[in-house]
Amino acid sequence: MTDIANTLTIDGRTISFEPGQTIMQAALAAGVFMPHLCYNPEFKPHGSCKLCTVTVNGRPQSACTIAAMPGQEIQSDTPELNGRRRVLLQMLFVEGHHFCPGCEKSGNCQLQALGYEMEMLSPHFSHFFPDRGVDATHPDVMIDFGRCIMCELCVQASRDVDGKNVFALAGRGLASHVVVNSPSGKLGDSALEVTDKAVEVCPVGAILRKRVGFAVPIGERIYDHDPISVKALEPDEA
Amino acid sequence: MSYLETAANPQALRRVAIDPVSRVEGHGKVTILLDDDNKVHQVRLHIVEFRGFEIFIEGRPYWEVPVAVQRLCGICPVSHHLAAVKAMDIIAGARALPPTAEKLRRLMHYGQTVQSHALHFFHLCSPDLLLGFDCDVTRRNVIGVAAEFPEIATRGVLMRKWGQEVIKATAGKKIHGTGAIPGGMNKRLTIEERDHLRKDADTMVGWAVDAINMVKKLHLTKPEFYNRFGEFEASMMGFVDARGAMDLYHGGLRAKDKDGNIIFDHVDYATYQQVLDEEVKSWSYMKFPYIRKLGPQKGWYRVGPLARVAACDFIPTPLAEAERKEMMAIEGGKVPHGTLLYHWARLIEVLFGAEMIRELLDDPDITGSDLMADLGPRQHEAVGVIEAPRGTLFHHYRVGDDDLVKYCNLIVSTTNNNQAMNEAVRKVATQFLDGKEVTEPLLNHIEVAIRAYDPCLSCATHALGKMPLEVDLVDAEGTLISQGRRNMDGLAETSCLTG
Numbered sequence: 001m002t003d004i005a006n007t008l009t010i011d012g013r014t015i016s017f018e019p020g021q022t023i024m025q026a027a028l029a030a031g032v033f034m035p036h037l038c039y040n041p042e043f044k045p046h047g048s049c050k051l052c053t054v055t056v057n058g059r060p061q062s063a064c065t066i067a068a069m070p071g072q073e074i075q076s077d078t079p080e081l082n083g084r085r086r087v088l089l090q091m092l093f094v095e096g097h098h099f100c101p102g103c104e105k106s107g108n109c110q111l112q113a114l115g116y117e118m119e120m121l122s123p124h125f126s127h128f129f130p131d132r133g134v135d136a137t138h139p140d141v142m143i144d145f146g147r148c149i150m151c152e153l154c155v156q157a158s159r160d161v162d163g164k165n166v167f168a169l170a171g172r173g174l175a176s177h178v179v180v181n182s183p184s185g186k187l188g189d190s191a192l193e194v195t196d197k198a199v200e201v202c203p204v205g206a207i208l209r210k211r212v213g214f215a216v217p218i219g220e221r222i223y224d225h226d227p228i229s230v231k232a233l234e235p236d237e238a
Numbered sequence: 239m240s241y242l243e244t245a246a247n248p249q250a251l252r253r254v255a256i257d258p259v260s261r262v263e264g265h266g267k268v269t270i271l272l273d274d275d276n277k278v279h280q281v282r283l284h285i286v287e288f289r290g291f292e293i294f295i296e297g298r299p300y301w302e303v304p305v306a307v308q309r310l311c312g313i314c315p316v317s318h319h320l321a322a323v324k325a326m327d328i329i330a331g332a333r334a335l336p337p338t339a340e341k342l343r344r345l346m347h348y349g350q351t352v353q354s355h356a357l358h359f360f361h362l363c364s365p366d367l368l369l370g371f372d373c374d375v376t377r378r379n380v381i382g383v384a385a386e387f388p389e390i391a392t393r394g395v396l397m398r399k400w401g402q403e404v405i406k407a408t409a410g411k412k413i414h415g416t417g418a419i420p421g422g423m424n425k426r427l428t429i430e431e432r433d434h435l436r437k438d439a440d441t442m443v444g445w446a447v448d449a450i451n452m453v454k455k456l457h458l459t460k461p462e463f464y465n466r467f468g469e470f471e472a473s474m475m476g477f478v479d480a481r482g483a484m485d486l487y488h489g490g491l492r493a494k495d496k497d498g499n500i501i502f503d504h505v506d507y508a509t510y511q512q513v514l515d516e517e518v519k520s521w522s523y524m525k526f527p528y529i530r531k532l533g534p535q536k537g538w539y540r541v542g543p544l545a546r547v548a549a550c551d552f553i554p555t556p557l558a559e560a561e562r563k564e565m566m567a568i569e570g571g572k573v574p575h576g577t578l579l580y581h582w583a584r585l586i587e588v589l590f591g592a593e594m595i596r597e598l599l600d601d602p603d604i605t606g607s608d609l610m611a612d613l614g615p616r617q618h619e620a621v622g623v624i625e626a627p628r629g630t631l632f633h634h635y636r637v638g639d640d641d642l643v644k645y646c647n648l649i650v651s652t653t654n655n656n657q658a659m660n661e662a663v664r665k666v667a668t669q670f671l672d673g674k675e676v677t678e679p680l681l682n683h684i685e686v687a688i689r690a691y692d693p694c695l696s697c698a699t700h701a702l703g704k705m706p707l708e709v710d711l712v713d714a715e716g717t718l719i720s721q722g723r724r725n726m727d728g729l730a731e732t733s734c735l736t737g
Binding site for chain 2: 101102103104134136137142208210211212213214215216217218219
């Protein structure tokens, strides 16, 4: 029996992978960008945002959850898949309040950066204009629920790194939302601290450290010079 | 109520509308009611768009406000950015700003003054002044100016560009940057950026002098026309520093009456509500501010270039001061009130701005790296005021313990000039339209008067929830049947006038 090489192809390019890697991990390690929002290499992937959907041997799969296997033929950077990603982004933009011009996360926001990457030129769909509110009761952290994309990274970070379980997802479907684990349901009564991993992990402008917005000038923000497809391949970026 | 504000019997009159008013920022219209002999009975400048920033900034964190609220405007967003951040400095508990931070803000502001005034004069108004009020409407635009006076048009474009590059170097972007943050600045000016801006400064000062000379030459051709066009006497308000000098970034409020006598002086702008109040009217989304001491009927005033040049004792840069003295002498020592003199004053401010930029760029502090003030105790209420290109701009905020804005009141430059602009169009209507067949060139005279104030109509419309409303039901003969009315407190009342 001959050894089967640990290689697969992405958009026709052959790459090697380590056994146990997901397609996403293999791709990023080989310098191939795959759009993603809920995936963060520090946390267990859960395939919820669906932006990393690729076709594996013709079948749609989440690249962040499917194991890399020898001989897989993967399509990712195709007009059809990017078109679907653009629609997903448009739906995320219209179901929340993602008004980049006034948002302190602008230039550092993965949702915004992916909007640019996927050439999203308009929201396309009607805005929901939800009234989800802001919780600024914590002295050093605030959460703008209107900007939450329910990636669940804060839930994982608080549970798995901070050991606090400050955040959880509640509700179903369109009524899904982040809730705060405290007697009043407010951030100010929770165990959250400004140094918690849960505060820094938010890929959008939902969970924010207070009083530091706009401290980094235009030109020095993460995505000011290089797009997310380049920055995501740098060692210290997700 | 002002002369020609409301006709006694509007049903019987013919309505002429200028809709939209062109070559101004934002959307507005003028309505004129004329009788069968073309006699003017009513003239109103209406602001037909609605913005409402005062309401939707509520509930947002205070450090977001200087960036978010500048989206009011694309022409002079720096004004809102800086007025808001001056208030938020206080909210954040900032002590005195380091010299570098304050000088960078001043640099940004004077860059904006130059670019905004250059845009207004060269792009929006020079077609009227250089080609004639009654020039063919298809040529009466900046393209027409470029065709006939290419050097002037080119200079206009390049002066604006230079001002915008000053903004970019200090705020990170030419439009809607983020440079000023509560307590200081987020970006230092590099030596390369300074040198890039400085190399053109002498040229820009020279071009500003040339532009003033052009206006003076124009004025000499028909001094009576330029002095009297849309002329009406009014109080003037603007910033002055402790010496009485013009300062567009920081100072005390000074108001002078029509004869140049002081109404109030060196008023701490945090107490603006003690000297100013606002009135709302049923036919405009724009509020009508007035000087409390004089009341709503007589207390309205002018702001902006003409008011500032008239209000200050001197301009602290030599070339602009020489020009100020010359302009203030044209009425034999009396205060000039002609609407078109705004253009002359505006160009004096371009010169002042260019001289200030040059001075700031030569200051070693400007490339310093100490950008943030020390912070003291948080505050809950603050007012930030700045002299925007179009006039005095007030931002007033209250912020809760949770850092979210609870209250916002904006008195925007154009709002301060609301009554003055209405007076100007009424005056011009009386001077040029009364009793004549209405033609497009004559209607352009009305627009020329509005443009002289350089109004930013989109900035100025925030009277949400405060609008008094009147609805009249009339029959086919124009007889009033019933009236519905909602007053400023939102209380409604109706009355049936016929059985």
